[in-house]
Amino acid sequence: MKNREVSQHLYQLSELLELQAENKYKVVAYQKAARSIESLKEDVEHVCREGLLQDIPGVGKAIAEKIEEYLRTGRIKAFDDILSRTPKGLTELLQLSGMGPKTIAMLHEKLNITSIDDLEKAAKEHRIRRLPRMGPTSEKNILKAIERHRMRSTRIPLYVAEPIVDEVLSRLKELDGLGNITAGGSYRRRKETVGDIDILATSANPADLISAFARMPMVEEVLGKGPTKATVIVRDNVQVDLRIVEPRSYGTVLQYFTGSKDHNVKLRNVALDKGYSLSEYSLKRLDDGQELFYPREEEVYAALDMDHIPPEIREDTGEIEAALDHRLPKLLDLKDIRGDLHIHSTWADGRSSVDELTRTAKRLGYEYIAICDHSPSIGLTGGLSPERLEQKIDVIAAINDGREGITVLSGTEVDIRADGTLDYSDDLLARCDVVVASLHMAQQQKERIITGRLISAIENRNVDIIAHPTGRIIGKREPYEMDMAAVLEAAARNGTAMEINAHPNRLDLNDRWARTAKGIGIKLSIDSDAHQAAHMTAMRYGVDVARRGWLEKGDVLNAMGLQELLRWLSRL
Numbered sequence: 001m002k003n004r005e006v007s008q009h010l011y012q013l014s015e016l017l018e019l020q021a022e023n024k025y026k027v028v029a030y031q032k033a034a035r036s037i038e039s040l041k042e043d044v045e046h047v048c049r050e051g052l053l054q055d056i057p058g059v060g061k062a063i064a065e066k067i068e069e070y071l072r073t074g075r076i077k078a079f080d081d082i083l084s085r086t087p088k089g090l091t092e093l094l095q096l097s098g099m100g101p102k103t104i105a106m107l108h109e110k111l112n113i114t115s116i117d118d119l120e121k122a123a124k125e126h127r128i129r130r131l132p133r134m135g136p137t138s139e140k141n142i143l144k145a146i147e148r149h150r151m152r153s154t155r156i157p158l159y160v161a162e163p164i165v166d167e168v169l170s171r172l173k174e175l176d177g178l179g180n181i182t183a184g185g186s187y188r189r190r191k192e193t194v195g196d197i198d199i200l201a202t203s204a205n206p207a208d209l210i211s212a213f214a215r216m217p218m219v220e221e222v223l224g225k226g227p228t229k230a231t232v233i234v235r236d237n238v239q240v241d242l243r244i245v246e247p248r249s250y251g252t253v254l255q256y257f258t259g260s261k262d263h264n265v266k267l268r269n270v271a272l273d274k275g276y277s278l279s280e281y282s283l284k285r286l287d288d289g290q291e292l293f294y295p296r297e298e299e300v301y302a303a304l305d306m307d308h309i310p311p312e313i314r315e316d317t318g319e320i321e322a323a324l325d326h327r328l329p330k331l332l333d334l335k336d337i338r339g340d341l342h343i344h345s346t347w348a349d350g351r352s353s354v355d356e357l358t359r360t361a362k363r364l365g366y367e368y369i370a371i372c373d374h375s376p377s378i379g380l381t382g383g384l385s386p387e388r389l390e391q392k393i394d395v396i397a398a399i400n401d402g403r404e405g406i407t408v409l410s411g412t413e414v415d416i417r418a419d420g421t422l423d424y425s426d427d428l429l430a431r432c433d434v435v436v437a438s439l440h441m442a443q444q445q446k447e448r449i450i451t452g453r454l455i456s457a458i459e460n461r462n463v464d465i466i467a468h469p470t471g472r473i474i475g476k477r478e479p480y481e482m483d484m485a486a487v488l489e490a491a492a493r494n495g496t497a498m499e500i501n502a503h504p505n506r507l508d509l510n511d512r513w514a515r516t517a518k519g520i521g522i523k524l525s526i527d528s529d530a531h532q533a534a535h536m537t538a539m540r541y542g543v544d545v546a547r548r549g550w551l552e553k554g555d556v557l558n559a560m561g562l563q564e565l566l567r568w569l570s571r572l
């Protein structure tokens, strides 16, 4: 049923009208219609098809037309129009708790406030208390609401969310009567950042589950608690929602709460084409109104004649069509990874010896690793002089002679200097098994120059992989100004691999670029870039990115067995 969707759109439309200080009657009319549809027992789409929208209390001709437009096209033109006329900051102010459109319209008119920053400044300067129906307490509440909003609107990196989810699940899994429990949302889709964490569960003792959830030691504040739903704030200001679901609907609810929104919109349309209406709780046959319940998510997709879509690619970028045609990719799996081609050691600024790294690699089930320390121009961190690199190559060769089961490759992470030349001679690079090239200095150069530096490294025959190609650090540093299309084109032409740096702050290339690279035949190398043995397990974050980028085993350099890899490395 789209009742909730439709009523939300009408509410929003009334808010926008009110923000624009439009005719009061019009505002009230939309609110009234929104309320009626919210509490409507029948399916609004059904009512619309019967031509009976105007029988709904509060729905006149104009509003009926808008509802029909929404159901037909998914949009309301009047809504888009008014949204485009409203200053962006004003709609953002609506997200602050306690701020209604009427107050915002007044603040806009009297103090010319158009953004959260304006509002904060006015409250701090005590300009708000002089307005009608306002006072010192309103200023204090406004500042509190702003603070909470800012806390909530920052998405947290996946690697921060992960230990929280692990802890919640392991605590709740011990409880009696628990059935299923999973984290949904962007967490399940393994997006690089996560908003709130949504946990879905089934339980024979919902009350126990809710109270155990609210009493977890990590909980800092309980925002809400009901019979089947609770919301808490845990460490790092992360919001965690728990929802208890009826077992028979678990599959449908999990599908719904995994998203993405775009994926779900498309999926509902597929369902409609096949004669069903898909809701959060069930799939309803339109011809006889029969409701179908699915305890398992696979069954929801199967009921629509689709293959089960891995959560990582549910972004409406072709996965629904592929699942209908039964041609989904067989996504890369962590266990397909055979080695790690970018690891730092105590030869330079790494904290683990080659020996420790090798032992960890064996534990991870790898066949090979490449020790790639920095080159000299990186400066402070003590990159290897050419002489030391020669020495390292000899030492590693000797180690390999006596070692069973795993091959250690000599490598380097050679710096691409500001002028585009590499930090070692071609002769020395030719002696390395693996050459990873990357840019650490002069990152502020103009687009043309950065692009040129990367392309000249790609064109050097000794270079195998370009590491962290965009230089971004999630939440801290934007990518270099560069022409990625030109860089990828050069990599494709020269047979150079691109890295998916698996360091959880980098994830560089990201999912979209990785997919583009795959599309033009570039091999991707997923590397931990670990500076100590314990960080080699970051590989899985790189695999997440690869999966989100639709990568299969055959697209990934370090999913090759050793012999195949050696052949690739000696390519001309």
Ligand SMILES: [Zn+2]
Pocket: 413, 438, 440, 467, 468
């Ligand atoms: Zn680096």
Ligand SMILES: [Zn+2]
Pocket: 342, 344, 413, 467, 529
């Ligand atoms: Zn590195």
